[in-house]
Amino acid sequence: MIKTAILLATEHMSILREEDVVPFRYRVKECAAGIKMGLVNQTYLITAASELARNMLKYADGGIVLIETIERDGETGIRLMFKDQGPGIEDVGLALKDGFSTGGSLGVGLPGAKRLVNEFEIASEPGKGTSVTIIRWANG
Amino acid sequence: MATEIIKLLKDKQAIILERWMENQLTPARVREDLISSDDLRADSVALITALVSNLKEKSLNDTDSADFNPITELLGSISFSRAKQGFSPRETGLFIVGLKEVLIAVIQEEVKDPRQLVDLSLKIHRLMDNLLIITFETYIKGREEVILAQTDEIAEISIPVIRVWDGILALPIIGTLDSARTQVIMEALLTEIVESSSDIAILDISGVPTVDSMVAQHLLKTVSATRLLGATCIISGIRPEIAQTIVHLGIDLSSIVTKSTMASALQHAFQLLRLEVYKRTPANASHVKPE
Amino acid sequence: MERIPILRMGQFLLVTIQIDLYDRLALDLAADLVKTASKTGARGILIDISAVDIVDSFMGRILSNIGAMAKLIAAETVVVGMQPAVAITLVELGLPLNGIHTALNVEKGMALLRSKIAGIAGETDPNND
Numbered sequence: 001m002i003k004t005a006i007l008l009a010t011e012h013m014s015i016l017r018e019e020d021v022v023p024f025r026y027r028v029k030e031c032a033a034g035i036k037m038g039l040v041n042q043t044y045l046i047t048a049a050s051e052l053a054r055n056m057l058k059y060a061d062g063g064i065v066l067i068e069t070i071e072r073d074g075e076t077g078i079r080l081m082f083k084d085q086g087p088g089i090e091d092v093g094l095a096l097k098d099g100f101s102t103g104g105s106l107g108v109g110l111p112g113a114k115r116l117v118n119e120f121e122i123a124s125e126p127g128k129g130t131s132v133t134i135i136r137w138a139n140g
Numbered sequence: 141m142a143t144e145i146i147k148l149l150k151d152k153q154a155i156i157l158e159r160w161m162e163n164q165l166t167p168a169r170v171r172e173d174l175i176s177s178d179d180l181r182a183d184s185v186a187l188i189t190a191l192v193s194n195l196k197e198k199s200l201n202d203t204d205s206a207d208f209n210p211i212t213e214l215l216g217s218i219s220f221s222r223a224k225q226g227f228s229p230r231e232t233g234l235f236i237v238g239l240k241e242v243l244i245a246v247i248q249e250e251v252k253d254p255r256q257l258v259d260l261s262l263k264i265h266r267l268m269d270n271l272l273i274i275t276f277e278t279y280i281k282g283r284e285e286v287i288l289a290q291t292d293e294i295a296e297i298s299i300p301v302i303r304v305w306d307g308i309l310a311l312p313i314i315g316t317l318d319s320a321r322t323q324v325i326m327e328a329l330l331t332e333i334v335e336s337s338s339d340i341a342i343l344d345i346s347g348v349p350t351v352d353s354m355v356a357q358h359l360l361k362t363v364s365a366t367r368l369l370g371a372t373c374i375i376s377g378i379r380p381e382i383a384q385t386i387v388h389l390g391i392d393l394s395s396i397v398t399k400s401t402m403a404s405a406l407q408h409a410f411q412l413l414r415l416e417v418y419k420r421t422p423a424n425a426s427h428v429k430p431e
Numbered sequence: 432m433e434r435i436p437i438l439r440m441g442q443f444l445l446v447t448i449q450i451d452l453y454d455r456l457a458l459d460l461a462a463d464l465v466k467t468a469s470k471t472g473a474r475g476i477l478i479d480i481s482a483v484d485i486v487d488s489f490m491g492r493i494l495s496n497i498g499a500m501a502k503l504i505a506a507e508t509v510v511v512g513m514q515p516a517v518a519i520t521l522v523e524l525g526l527p528l529n530g531i532h533t534a535l536n537v538e539k540g541m542a543l544l545r546s547k548i549a550g551i552a553g554e555t556d557p558n559n560d
Contacts, residue, residue: 018454025451025485040327043485043516047524050487098525109488112524323519330515337535364527368518370511370534370543 005072005079015053016062024065025050028078031067035076037138045078045136048113052082052132055109060086060129070135077118077137085129092124145260146195148250149243156242157188163238174225183218188239190214200263208270215271216278223282232279233272240268299325301332308409309338310402312377314347322358326365333371340409341366344402346377356391363396372397372412376405435460437467443544444468445537447479457493465500475544476501479537481512491526498531507547508532511540 009031013024028049032042049065056063063084070079089095098111114120119135149156161181164170170177190211199207215236222232243264251257294315304310311329315321329341343362348355359375366373376399378386386393399405410417433456438445444467446460464476478494480486486494498508509532521528532547534540 022451022453040323040516040519043520044523046485047487047520050485050489051524054487054489112488112526115523115525116520326519327515330518334515334535337539339535339539361522365515365518365522368513368521368528368533369515370509370513370536370539 005070007068008071008076009069010066011068012064012066014062014064015056018054018057020062021050021053021057024053028067028080031069032078032136032138035069035078035138037078037136041136041138041140044116045080045134048116048134048136049080051109051113052080052134056082056084056086056130060084063129075137075139077135077140079133079135082132083129084131088126088128088130089122089124090126092122096122145200145247145251145263146192148247149192149195152246152250153188153192156239156246157184159242159245160184160188160239163242164235169231169234169238171227171231174227183235184239187211187214187218200267211271212274215274219275219279220282223279224286229276229279232275236268236272236275240264240272243268299328301328303332303336303338304342304406305409305415307336307338307413308340308342308406309333309336310342310344310406312344312347312402315349317348317355317358319354319358322361326362329362330365330369333366333369339371340412341371341373342402342405342409343373343375344377344405345375345382346379346402348377348382351382351385351391353389353391356386356389356393360393360396374399374405374408376400376402434463437463439467439471439473440541442473442548443475443477443541444471444473445477445479447482449482451483451485452490454489457490461493461497461500464497465504468501468506469504473506474548476506476508477537477540477544478508478510479512479540480510480517481514481536484514484517486513486517486521488524488526491521491528495528495530507544509534509540509543511535511537 011027013020013027015021015024025046028046029042032045037045053065061084063082063086066079066081066083068079068081070077096111096114110122113132113134117134117136118140119133121133122130124130161184164180164184165177194207194210196205196207199205218235219232222235244261247257247260247264251260299311299313302310302312309329309332311325313325317325329343332338333341343359345351345359351359363373363375374397375393378398378400397408399408435446435448435452435456438447444464446464448460452460467473468476476497478497483490494510501508510528511534513533532543534543
């Protein structure tokens with residue numbers, strides 16, 4: 001489990017259509033800018049968020065994202081939790097491999113998003129859904 | 141019994157201080173280059189006063205007592221600043237060791253009953269050893285802060301992006317390349333490329349001690365990111381031994397332009413920009429060209 | 432319906448992306464560009480993304496697709512003005528967009544396109560390939 005952290009702010013957004021992705025990215029950017037995250041780290045986080053939101057739309061017809069500002073060991077960061085009730089992922093290890101895709105895309109989504117954040121956790125149960133949690137620290 | 145010793149310390153405070161100062165000012169121990177004897181005396185007076193005024197019978201037996209808080213706080217700040225002033229651990233420790241020597245000597249002179257003497261010496265030992273531990277703990281904390289500050293400073297000064305020519309940037313990398321540093325370097329280089337609208341960036345790695353597959357990966361990333369902006373990145377400063385390692389490790393750098401020296405990289409950059417450098421012939425130099 | 436305007440500059444087309452593109456708009460832009468290039472016989476396409484602060488794998492694919500489709504109708508595509516943070520992120524994401532040409536700004540992009548077109552007549556271009 002991702003270690004416990006102090007929750008400073010929390011909200012959620014639904015991602016049900018592709019038009020929801022852009023406002024969602026704006027919101028993440030606002031939160032990241034709010035904790036004075038550097039520009040490159042912000043771009044890392046927003047890009048990862050965009051990839052994961054798209055994955056959710058593509059494979060699970062959308063889902064919900066929790067956007068949280070957290071603090072742990074004196075560091076502030078943004079934690080995003082993507083939850084869907086889609087078909088789930090059969091082989092999580094395989095889905096995290098570069099270039100693997102069941103959806104005919106480039107297959108950089110999951111492994112790429114993982115590289116762009118400080119912490120990445122995925123839990124999936126076939127038939128029930130998938131949840132992905134990522135953290136990017138302000139000075140990470 | 142114990143009140144007797146506290147009273148004794150109070151009575152002898154001035155003498156203890158003088159002997160302690162004497163102890164500290166012996167040529168072998170004194171560091172006048174780091175601290176003036178006035179400051180040293182001020183520190184000593186403060187500590188001895190804190191010790192004498194806060195010691196109680198109960199706390200003499202219990203070094204964890206809250207009565208010690210003012211003492212440990214003061215001692216902490218003293219050894220913390222010693223660390224920052226550049227004292228060695230030994231010199232910092234001798235501050236307390238010196239006091240301990242003096243205290244034991246005074247007790248030996250003043251307390252006649254052998255059993256009481258042993259009892260008191262033990263207490264003094266325990267007390268001073270505890271203070272010594274505090275000294276080292278805070279000393280190390282102070283050193284760590286110094287190191288952290290230096291690390292930040294090095295990280296900042298070690299990424300100079302130089303405009304060597306109109307449209308050509310050079311970035312000499314000194315030290316090891318890890319992923320955090322690569323990100324900082326990339327950001328500095330790319331920002332400067334955009335700001336100066338430069339077509340070519342030369343990344344000189346003669347100051348990088350070793351190139352393993354991780355470092356190569358970081359270099360490739362920097363080259364790719366530069367290309368995405370629309371500029372060309374040349375890697376220079378590949379020493380023979382580094383070339384050997386690269387081949388031995390099977391690292392593929394064929395997709396990027398590499399040169400052995402900054403000079404040859406610059407020459408290559410001139411070619412790309414269709415610039416030529418000529419040496420003036422005497423015939424050329426003899427007449428003044430119209431400006 | 433919202434559309435990204437395509438400017439015609441001689442034998443080149445110029446598109447400036449000013450807003451965060453949602454998917455439909457990006458797909459329409461790709462289709463519009465290729466259609467316009469074909470209709471006008473444009474030799475080059477410049478896509479200015481200096482105002483774009485995030486390019487994810489979807490957007491990356493759109494850019495690559497435009498380049499590939501344009502190539503089929505004998506036009507070159509140059510993406511210009513990518514922000515440093517976007518470039519660093521794309522590389523980390525594992526999407527270095529190897530197939531597309533890039534330039535620092537519109538002016539340099541234009542020069543690159545000219546040299547590419549001239550290159551077909553025999554001259555080689557030092558910056559790419």
